[in-house]
Amino acid sequence: MTIAAQAATRAERSFTDAASTLRTLGGRRFISCTDAHIGEMRRLVINSRTVEEIGYIEDGALKCTSWGSESRVVKELTPDFVIDKDIKAWVDVVPLVTGANPMSVVQVGPYNALVDAGRLVEVLADQSASVVITAPNGAVTATLNTPDTDFTDKLGRETAKGTEGESIYAVHSKDGWTAVAVSSTNGLFGLFTQEHWLFLAFGSFATIVIIALVIRMSRKRLSPLGELAIAVRKREFVVHYQPIIELSSGLCVGAEALVRWQRPDGTLVRPDLFIPLAEQSGLIRPITDQVIDAIGRELGPLFRKHRSLHVAINFAADDFKTGRVLETVGHRLGNHGFANDQIWLEATERGLMDIDEARKTIAEARTRGYSVAIDDFGTGYSSLQYLQSLPLDALKIDKSFVDAINRQTATSAVIAHIIEMAKSLSLSIIAEGVETREQAEYLLDHGVEFCQGWFYAKPMPAADFIDYVETSLQRHDSGVVMLSRAKA
Numbered sequence: 001m002t003i004a005a006q007a008a009t010r011a012e013r014s015f016t017d018a019a020s021t022l023r024t025l026g027g028r029r030f031i032s033c034t035d036a037h038i039g040e041m042r043r044l045v046i047n048s049r050t051v052e053e054i055g056y057i058e059d060g061a062l063k064c065t066s067w068g069s070e071s072r073v074v075k076e077l078t079p080d081f082v083i084d085k086d087i088k089a090w091v092d093v094v095p096l097v098t099g100a101n102p103m104s105v106v107q108v109g110p111y112n113a114l115v116d117a118g119r120l121v122e123v124l125a126d127q128s129a130s131v132v133i134t135a136p137n138g139a140v141t142a143t144l145n146t147p148d149t150d151f152t153d154k155l156g157r158e159t160a161k162g163t164e165g166e167s168i169y170a171v172h173s174k175d176g177w178t179a180v181a182v183s184s185t186n187g188l189f190g191l192f193t194q195e196h197w198l199f200l201a202f203g204s205f206a207t208i209v210i211i212a213l214v215i216r217m218s219r220k221r222l223s224p225l226g227e228l229a230i231a232v233r234k235r236e237f238v239v240h241y242q243p244i245i246e247l248s249s250g251l252c253v254g255a256e257a258l259v260r261w262q263r264p265d266g267t268l269v270r271p272d273l274f275i276p277l278a279e280q281s282g283l284i285r286p287i288t289d290q291v292i293d294a295i296g297r298e299l300g301p302l303f304r305k306h307r308s309l310h311v312a313i314n315f316a317a318d319d320f321k322t323g324r325v326l327e328t329v330g331h332r333l334g335n336h337g338f339a340n341d342q343i344w345l346e347a348t349e350r351g352l353m354d355i356d357e358a359r360k361t362i363a364e365a366r367t368r369g370y371s372v373a374i375d376d377f378g379t380g381y382s383s384l385q386y387l388q389s390l391p392l393d394a395l396k397i398d399k400s401f402v403d404a405i406n407r408q409t410a411t412s413a414v415i416a417h418i419i420e421m422a423k424s425l426s427l428s429i430i431a432e433g434v435e436t437r438e439q440a441e442y443l444l445d446h447g448v449e450f451c452q453g454w455f456y457a458k459p460m461p462a463a464d465f466i467d468y469v470e471t472s473l474q475r476h477d478s479g480v481v482m483l484s485r486a487k488a
């Protein structure tokens with residue numbers, strides 16, 4: 001298939017896919033703009049590769065979109081073209097809600113969908129080629145790399161290919177849709193056609209290369225949220241475990257579970273690059289569930305064998321607010337033989353902002369036997385009063401304060417105050433990000449019980465963590481203690 005043919009097929013499919021998504025929605029009954037209605041619109045957007053946003057129109061006003069409620073009057077414009085009688089389409093519309101780049105709009109009944117025109121032409125393997133796609137009524141729906149429209153108009157709408165001067169072109173028509181691709185004879189596209197004998201000889205190889213490029217490019221162009229939604233569906237999340245160390249003995253007493261997004265090419269994406277988006281979009285829930293499932297599967301046998309170990313799990317604000325965390329953890333880890341007192345729930349200060357809800361969830365968690373720690377302490381707005389009002393078990397000191405130890409900077413003194421504050425509230429203290437022996441010694445001298453950090457171990461896959469724990473326990477049994485040996 002030529003580039004033009006791929007582009008035309010893709011354009012037509014984008015519009016009909018969007019229309020069929022809207023028809024599915026139209027076939028279902030919802031009380032308009034309720035949580036269930038908006039939630040379903042959002043779900044369809046997340047699961048679609050073509051639709052960026054869905055809107056619902058009633059009495060000439062945009063009542064809600066997949067982003068939430070709205071109440072803007074929309075001007076009724078004449079559609080740029082109509083497909084199959086009931087599908088209206090417009091091109092180059094600036095989205096009302098996000099004000100993002102112009103997109104195409106497809107409307108079926110009371111619903112409309114925003115389709116990213118750029119994605120219609122993402123099939124290109126050759127960046128030097130330009131493409132123009134026209135709808136059955138001749139309206140230009142998408143372009144790439146600013147085509148010379150005088151030239152492309154001249155080529156007409158019949159499937160054809162050839163060269164003219166320095167340019168090589170292909171026109172492909174399908175069901176009234178036309179895509180014209182133009183490239184210079186030096187481009188990759190030109191190369192394939194010029195070296196026709198090569199293409200013939202290695203035709204299947206070239207096709208595979210193009211398909212691979214197309215797939216790579218379409219992945220690249222997918223919005224971050226679209227990518228994340230696909231990662232959730234394909235369960236692309238893995239968990240690494242960072243040992244938590246008892247400072248006085250050097251013994252590994254447990255681990256913090258830290259999620260990573262493992263891309264299909266094997267690269268690992270850091271959580272701070274996708275957790276905020278996951279929290280905003282609601283995808284954090286299935287991600288949290290996948291983390292908990294992995295912990296159960298990977299650490300179940302180790303935790304049944306060593307009852308003194310604990311695992312600390314990070315929870316998002318949403319998990320804490322709704323109390324959902326308790327059911328999820330109880331069910332999913334209980335099945336693998338974890339005792340509740342082996343589970344520590346970690347929430348950031350931000351996650352506990354809704355203090356009344358947080359207090360309820362924490363109290364219930366402790367009744368069930370879980371421990372609850374406040375994470376990244378000192379980076380938010382927490383005050384002593386705020387801390388006092390929550391029935392917490394432990395406080396994690398943020399790495400930025402540990403970094404300042406013995407540095408004579410403005411923050412250097414803060415850590416001593418945090419430690420005193422935690423002690424006055426009888427909270428256990430865990431210091432994060434310990435990278436040097438001096439830091440570990442300072443913390444031990446100031447009565448901090450636990451820490452984690454690269455001085456001891458980086459986060460690691462489950463199999464390595466299991467080896468680490470077994471070795472740590474054997475050493476401890478044989479009387480070897482890391483920090484006290486270091487001090488001697």
Ligand SMILES: Nc1nc2c(ncn2[C@@H]2O[C@@H]3COP(=O)(O)O[C@H]4[C@@H](O)[C@H](n5cnc6c(=O)[nH]c(N)nc65)O[C@@H]4COP(=O)(O)O[C@H]3[C@H]2O)c(=O)[nH]1
Pocket residue numbers: 242257258259270271272275288291314315316375376399432433434435452453454455459
């Ligand atoms: N430079 C340095 N870094 C150290 C050292 N020791 C630990 N770290 C890093 O510090 C972070 C500690 O986790 P956090 O404060 O809970 O901060 C976490 C946590 O807030 C969030 N996160 C991680 N996993 C999850 C999860 O499953 N769910 C949720 N909701 N959030 C998660 O992402 C944050 C970042 O996690 P990571 O990138 O894994 O980064 C981890 C860890 O790899 C050290 O000695 N030096």
